Amino acid sequence: MAVFQLPNLSPEILLRFSPTPLDFINRRRINFFRPLSAIGDSQSVAPDSESRNRMFILGMGFVGGFFAQQLKEANWVVSGTCRSDPKKKEWEKRGINLHPFSADSPEWSLLLDSVKDYTHLLISIPPLADIGDPMLRNVELLRGKLSSGNLRWLCYLSSTSVYGDCGGAWVDENHPPNPKTQSAKVRLAAEEGWLSLGRDLGVSTQILRLGGIYGPGRSAIDTLLKQERLSEGQKRRASRKFTSRVHVEDICQVLQASTEKPSSGEIYNVVDDDPAPREEVFEYALELIAKRWPEIINTKPFPFLYESREESSLRGEKRVRNEHMKNKLGVKLIYPSYKSGLQSIVENMDNPF
Ligand SMILES: NC(=O)c1ccc[n+]([C@@H]2O[C@H](COP(=O)([O-])OP(=O)(O)OC[C@H]3O[C@@H](n4cnc5c(N)ncnc54)[C@H](OP(=O)(O)O)[C@@H]3O)[C@@H](O)[C@H]2O)c1
Known part of the structure; x- marks a missing residue:
């Protein structure tokens, strides 16, 4: 069992360090926001917006949130969905109106009447x-509503989990998917479903297979500083030799590039160049924390468990190639390795103490 030494922070410090991804967007990308007075209080598609690109984000989560800010800065009309009122209110303050929507609720028809006014749809x-x-589940309704609208681009955020276990080999998009877990199986079925819907609608459709997503507010640095408990699954994944990951800013780059070079049915792996083990990433994160805030380092054990050969092959060892996204979309990674990604997170973090 590997044991990590963690900074041992006082409860007062921890209370002061409880940022959300949105806080980070606010701090780092402050130039993304126009003054609130300059932003209309609604982002519904008004007649004067008709000539502009319009993105609807189904599931305004971590990636969706970062991408929405980037698009807004580039003068797109942006909207999307969330499931909680506080989140909706938080985004309203930033000039983005979200539709409260749960896929389990019956308000589909109403939502899709709004979505069809948009030119671009991101499914997250x-x-x-x-x-x-x-x-x-309601693919017929989706097809019916969206076929009469303005949609011309659709992108589904998928996962590299669809490849299954490849014994640590390098895999590109031509490698046949072989999902082993139930969640990876349904992920692959979702890819096929969105590709097929995109074809039926005659719109540009792309699938992004994302590695483990990290960024400001969600990284090994944050886990260590907040002393979050790792789930058993996360601890086990620590012992994997290879974990592909990608910084949220690079995902946004790829998304942006794919709106500029729309494809019909293209699949892109979206990962960095350095599929390193999670344990190595945590060691590096701890080094960065110790360098930046040497005074706070006390120690506390942080155990990682090792998974059995069976568990490991179920989760899948593989190294995921990213040349296709670079060559076809012309993307140059901002963070080719977790090292530069974590460094930038630490450098841009306000002192939490
Ligand atoms: N995390 C990773 O490392 C990773 C790796 C590969 C792929 N992915 C996938 O990539 C996509 C984007 O990742 P992310 O980290 O940005 O995801 P995220 O932060 O978890 O955001 C997911 C969004 O989907 C919404 N949502 C979830 N279930 C819903 C339902 N039943 N009805 C309506 N909305 C629902 C959530 O709503 P609320 O905002 O209301 O919660 C949230 O806005 C996700 O599909 C994720 O599974 C993630």
Whole structure:
């Protein structure tokens, strides 16, 4: 069992360090926001917006949130969905109006009447292991509503988990998917469902297979500083030799590039160049914290467990290639390795103490 030494922070310090991803967007990307007075209080598609690109984000989560800010800065009309009122209010303050929407509720028709006014649709709602993609359950309704609208680009956020276990080999998009877990199986089915819907609608459709997502507010640095408990699954994944990951800013770059070079049915792996083990990433994160705030380092054990050969092959060892996204979309990674990604997170973090 590997044991990590963690900074041992006082409860007062921890209380002061409880930022949300939105806080980070606010701090780092402060130039993304126009003064509130300059922003209309609604982002519904007004007649004067008709000539502009319009993105609707189904599931305004971590990636969706960062991408929405980037698009807004580039003068897109942006909207999307969330499931909680506080989140909706938080985004309203930033000039983005979200539709309260749960895929389990019956308000589909109303939502899709809004979505069809948009030119671009990003799907970021994950599938559920038991029912699959919650949106595709109503695929007929989706097809019917969206076929009469303005949609011309659709992108589904998927996962590299669809490849299954490849014994540590390098895999590109031509490698046949072989999902082993139920969640990876439904992910692959969701990819196929969105590709097929995109074809039927005659709109540009792309699938992004994302590695483990990290960024400001969600990284090994944050886990250590907040002394979050790792789930058993996370601890086990620590012992994997290879974990592909990607910084949220690079995902946004790829998304942006794919709106500029739309494809019909293209699949892109979106990962960095350095599929390093999670344990190594945590060691490096701890080094960065110790360098930046040497005074706070006390120690506390942080155990990682090792998974059995069976568990490991179920989760899948592989190294994921990213040349296709670089060559076809012309993307140059901002953070080719977790090292530069974590460094930038630490450098841009306000002193939490
Ligand atoms: N995290 C990773 O390392 C990773 C790796 C590969 C792929 N992915 C996938 O990539 C996508 C984007 O990742 P992310 O980290 O940005 O995701 P995230 O932060 O978890 O955001 C997911 C969004 O989907 C919404 N949502 C979830 N279930 C819903 C339902 N039943 N009905 C309506 N909305 C629902 C959430 O709503 P609320 O805002 O109301 O919660 C949230 O806005 C997700 O599909 C994720 O599974 C993630």
